[in-house]
Amino acid sequence: MTDVQQELAPAPPLKLAIRGVGKSFAQGKAVVHALDQIDLDVAEGEFVCLVGPSGCGKSTLLSIIAGLETPDRGEVLADGQPVRGPGRDRVVMFQEHALFPWKDVLGNVEFGLRFKPNLDAKARREVARFYLRMVGLEAFAHAWVHELSGGMRQRVALARCLAPNPRVLLMDEPFAALDAMTRERLYGDLQQIWSARRKTIVLVTHNMREALTLGDRIVLMTPRPGRIHAEHVSGLPRPRDINAPHLAERAAELTAELRRALGPDEEATR
Amino acid sequence: MRRWAVRTGFLLALGLLWQGLASAGVWSPVLLPPPASVLRWLGAAAADGTLAAATLVTLRRLTVGFAIGVGLGLPIGLLCARSRAFDDTVGLLARGAQSLPSVCWAPLAVLWFTRADLAMLFVVVMGTVGSIAIAAADGVRAVPPIYVRVARTMGAGGAATWLRVVLPASLPFVVSGMKQGWAFAWRSLMAAEIIVPGMHAFGLGHLLHYGRELHAMDQVLGVMIVIVVVGVAIDRVLFASAERALHRRWGTGRSP
Ligand SMILES: Nc1ncnc2c1ncn2[C@@H]1O[C@H](COP(=O)(O)OP(=O)(O)O)[C@@H](O)[C@H]1O
Ligand SMILES: [Mg+2]
Numbered sequence: 001m002t003d004v005q006q007e008l009a010p011a012p013p014l015k016l017a018i019r020g021v022g023k024s025f026a027q028g029k030a031v032v033h034a035l036d037q038i039d040l041d042v043a044e045g046e047f048v049c050l051v052g053p054s055g056c057g058k059s060t061l062l063s064i065i066a067g068l069e070t071p072d073r074g075e076v077l078a079d080g081q082p083v084r085g086p087g088r089d090r091v092v093m094f095q096e097h098a099l100f101p102w103k104d105v106l107g108n109v110e111f112g113l114r115f116k117p118n119l120d121a122k123a124r125r126e127v128a129r130f131y132l133r134m135v136g137l138e139a140f141a142h143a144w145v146h147e148l149s150g151g152m153r154q155r156v157a158l159a160r161c162l163a164p165n166p167r168v169l170l171m172d173e174p175f176a177a178l179d180a181m182t183r184e185r186l187y188g189d190l191q192q193i194w195s196a197r198r199k200t201i202v203l204v205t206h207n208m209r210e211a212l213t214l215g216d217r218i219v220l221m222t223p224r225p226g227r228i229h230a231e232h233v234s235g236l237p238r239p240r241d242i243n244a245p246h247l248a249e250r251a252a253e254l255t256a257e258l259r260r261a262l263g264p265d266e267e268a269t270r
Numbered sequence: 271m272r273r274w275a276v277r278t279g280f281l282l283a284l285g286l287l288w289q290g291l292a293s294a295g296v297w298s299p300v301l302l303p304p305p306a307s308v309l310r311w312l313g314a315a316a317a318d319g320t321l322a323a324a325t326l327v328t329l330r331r332l333t334v335g336f337a338i339g340v341g342l343g344l345p346i347g348l349l350c351a352r353s354r355a356f357d358d359t360v361g362l363l364a365r366g367a368q369s370l371p372s373v374c375w376a377p378l379a380v381l382w383f384t385r386a387d388l389a390m391l392f393v394v395v396m397g398t399v400g401s402i403a404i405a406a407a408d409g410v411r412a413v414p415p416i417y418v419r420v421a422r423t424m425g426a427g428g429a430a431t432w433l434r435v436v437l438p439a440s441l442p443f444v445v446s447g448m449k450q451g452w453a454f455a456w457r458s459l460m461a462a463e464i465i466v467p468g469m470h471a472f473g474l475g476h477l478l479h480y481g482r483e484l485h486a487m488d489q490v491l492g493v494m495i496v497i498v499v500v501g502v503a504i505d506r507v508l509f510a511s512a513e514r515a516l517h518r519r520w521g522t523g524r525s526p
Contacts, residue, residue: 066423088425098416101520112424114434146521164424259416 005125007116007165008130010198014044014089014167016065020074023060033225034060038074040219040228047194047201050213051208051254053262057226058204062170065202066092074190078168079244087116091165091166095173097153099145105156106132112164131159135189151182162193171203175210184242187213191239208258213242220258229261275462303488308495309514311488320477324498328459328473335391336455340448346399347406347447361407368400375459380466387471390462397458398451405447410441442516449509456501474500 020038025032025144034057038170042048050058063069065076067086076083091112099108109128113119119127135155147155154174161169176182189216194201205211211218212234221231232254240247285305291297292304297382299307343364349360360373375396379389413436421431472480474497481489517523 068422070421086422086425088423090423092419092423094416094420096416098414098420100417100420100435100439102441111421111434115425115427116431144519144521146519 002123003118004126007123007127010196011089011165011167013198013200014079015044016040016042016200016202017077017080017184018042018065018074019062019077021061021064021071021076023057023064023069023071027120028093034066035071036225036227037224038228042202045198045200047214047216048202048219049211049217050202050204050219050221051206051211051258052221052226052229053206053223053258054221055226056221058221059172060226062092062172062202062204065168066170068092088112088164089166089172090168091128091161091164092170092172093157093161093174095176097145097157099153099156099160101145104142104144105129105137105148108145108156109159109163112160114249116164128159128163131163132156134162134193135159139143149182151186153187154178154182158186158189158193163242164198165197166199168200171201173206176205176207183210187242188239190214195238208255209242209247212236212247212251212254213240218254220261221252222258222261230257247256277448280325286434292417293361300487303491307488308491311486311490312495315489315492318439320472321496324472324474324477325496327471328463329500330476331387331390331394332455333377333393335459336398336452338391339395339451339455340402342395342445343399343402343447343451343465344406347403347409350407351410357407364400364403364500366400367396368404370396372397372458373465376462376465379384386468389466390459390473393462393466394459397454401454402447402451405443405450406434406440409443409447410436412443413427413439442520442522445509445516447458449513452508456504460497 001027018038021035021038022033025034026268038057038061040048050061052058060069064071065083067076067083067090083090100111103111106125106128109132110124110201113124113127126189129138129141132141135157135158137152137159140156143158145156148156154177158174175186178186188212190201193199201214203211203214208218215234218232220232221227222229234250236247236250288302289305292299309481312321346360346364350364351355373394376389379392380386381391383389401424417435417439418431421435423520459476460478463473463485464479467479468476471490478490478493478497481487481493513523
């Protein structure tokens, strides 16, 4: 196999184990317990969605899994090895597209490939084009970031995260800022990519229907301190339609459960 | 094209007005010579090579001084952004240097370097370093932290993150700092050339200075015009295209 073919083959998915993770932040004189005693296993190739109101530590947990933050207590194991820092087997897609304005679309997608050995400039370009085609933006390879719509930017960001072929994809409310139509298109893209490319995905959202559409498992979180309240296996057959009545029903049930867990004052802040 | 026509027409009209007022004898030609005699001086100075030689001398000093200023200012700025201790010491000096019109260094520089050339170079460097250092430091501080997180999650190490993310992300600041540094360098060099006597190599400022000594206001005005033209031309050549490229990428401003 050539380097490019090897690069384009699906990566073996990776298993995550989160063990007793806790994290606090100092905010002025106050201490915020962002996460308390988080235990979570994510199987190889599983698609897990973390759902909870803002401030329950979802982003912090994702950053800790990514290795961008270190936990105060506990640890994260990736394939049994403790996570000590960021690594390109666990790539994060952030809520903001965070694309680089000094690079065109193709340059942005190529960016992550730079840090992989064995890929020369030509191979990088070829791999980047493959992922750009996957998200349907090949025609925009040489556009600048500000020339794209919000949905297109998010698709480029997705291609940029996928290009290094990470085994784990960590997604922090990647679709929150998009309109419903664009979002639904991306749900389709993401499900297809996930099944074709065999990745382990942890996706953060506060949209229960989004979580039920995408996830194998839904993890409900509550804030102050950030804790896991409950886990639910989706069990719905794929492909799923976010507008299906039974999915909306399940979403209403889970939302009600989360509401009860949050209690009256939390409910008011939602 | 239309805008060029407007600009040219405006300048021509201004010249004609000036010529008309001068011909009408509103001012003594000693105080304000008519444009015709300024043009005559310019023609003669261009023909005998004085103008080209002086422009070259000035540009050489400017480029060398500016290059040294960038070479010092960029690393100082980057270090200021990285280390608070550096910012509170060297950064403090850079900010002080920036608020001091650098021609104030001229008396000391002449004493220290004895050679007029080196003294003038020093003045130019001092005029450039501060604004470039400050712009680079501000630029690095303004880089959205999420860019760095993106790079780190993709496996970029510290050096690669700086080289491929922090530096390019701060380019808009750095370029406008360089532009400002260039403007400072240009002004301080002209002041230095007027103040520090030229021994061997005459720059545009010296030509202006000798025009004053000879009470030849046509020479003074002619040199002033050349200074404006050179300044504008350099700004266009060096910075306009860089700025246009940045605007196109960042989607800021409106490229003219
Ligand atoms: N770098 C930080 N410094 C201080 N407080 C932080 C920091 N990051 C997160 N927090 C706090 O930790 C809590 C959880 O934040 P976050 O993980 O962003 O929640 P979520 O993503 O679920 O909205 C919030 O109260 C937030 O204010
Ligand atoms: Mg968040």
